[in-house]
Amino acid sequence: MNVLEEWTALVCRELGVDPAQVDRDALLDLTKDVAHGVARPAAPLTAYVLGLAQGAGTAPADAVERVTELARNWERATTEMLGDA
Structure with a gap:
């Protein structure tokens, strides 16, 4: 297990x-x-905002893909x- 995996597991448990x-x-x-x-x-x-949306149940199933596309x-x-303003 690498540090990132260990950190993820620890934070998830916490x-x-x-x-x-x-x-x-x-x-x-x-x-x-x-x-x-x-x-x-x-x-x-x-x-953080993505996590809030997912936790509140308001994030669409493809939220990561949509935000990635925005970026x-x-x-x-x-x-x-x-231009719309």
């Missing part, structure tokens, strides 16, 4: 989360895309949003 529910690779890919496509500080913030298209999305 917070009462089933580790099988944590898609570590998808979450790491998401935060990488956000950090590189949007801004570094946006990565942990995005992960990958950040420049275009902000241009379109500002």
